[in-house]
Amino acid sequence: MKIYNVSDQEFGTYGRVIKGLDVAELLEALKETPKPDDVIYVASDEKLEACACAEKIAYSLYGGMPIQIGYCNGSNVLLNAVEYHRDSEVNVALTDLILILGREQDIEEDGTYETSKMEAFLVPAGTVVEVYATTLHYAPCNVNGNKFCTAVVLPKGTNTEAPERQNNTEEDKLLFARNKWLIAHKDAKIEGAFEGLKGENLSVE
Template identity: 35%
Template sequence: YGNLLQEYDLTDIKKFFGKKICCAKNGNFYNPSNNYLENMETIEKIGYDIYAGMNFTAGECTGQTQSFSAVEYHQGSEINIMLTDVVMVLGKRNQIINGFFNAAKDATLFFIPAGTVIEMYGDTLHYSPIKVHQEGFKAVVMVLQGTNQALPNNFCSENTWIVKKNKFQAAHAIRKDKIAKGVIVGVSGELIKLKQI
């Protein structure tokens, strides 16, 4: 699924999140690019080590996710710096059968403690972190530049999983909000939902 990145000093990132970033109270908040984070020495070092000179972005993701209600992947690794305890629900692209990922049957759940940096490989299926504690979750998300940004108006593709630049996503049937916006149903099986501490 990916790799643990253990050699980085997260002191400044933790300090920034402690003072500046609160958990979104409802749903999730994701900022694809935060210039302050991107200019932090540790973020730059991770970017150099993982993306090898390719342009990348780093932004905050916070929220109240309690279930695995959608799935996505990108071309290229995604880095998550967890500032709170979370659970990640992960799978592999080769587990998508006839357009569906049966998360209840095929996914693997990982508890990831606060202060952990993970790299998820490009063929790893994932979605938002799931909160462990009632107050919510906080994380930094690093991706290749352009990822998760809006598609141009003239974009045309027959790949029904494409929802944004370099963002391939499908949802569980419970996500009527996403389906109404054009996201296809592609997560099958019983909804994975966790009870918080």
């Protein structure tokens, strides 16, 4: 699949590059986080949240709301699923990485989604990007076979244990964790997830 850069105008549909924030301390702290051969996601990490830029990120990008800073690291080449939140997600990339992105507006009424509508974007090392709330995304992918590492900033409590299941709307079947709606590909075999991705399980290889 074609891989754009987040500096390309095509990225404007899905998010924006953030400039002006000094995240050097956060990038240094990310170097100490684990880099497994699969994918690890930690929603909240005390050392990352202790960085001086955390308060500035909360102010400038979340209007002073409580935030959490965690990380997503490892090795991955497949889409596997898409998720979205009710708020933007901010990624601070220690390494080059690729995000495969789509639009929440293209989800069908039955909760299914066609993966052929997605586009891939290179996030260069050191870049801070905001991924809009209406953007479908999941774990980053490798660049040139190298492991990826990124900070993940979200409103506090996001991606933690899901609330007790309710069935008020059609969308409720997608709620997988707190403030996390997920649509999985059948090939990914994600336990408890709604398998609604249609088409190819996209790969960056």
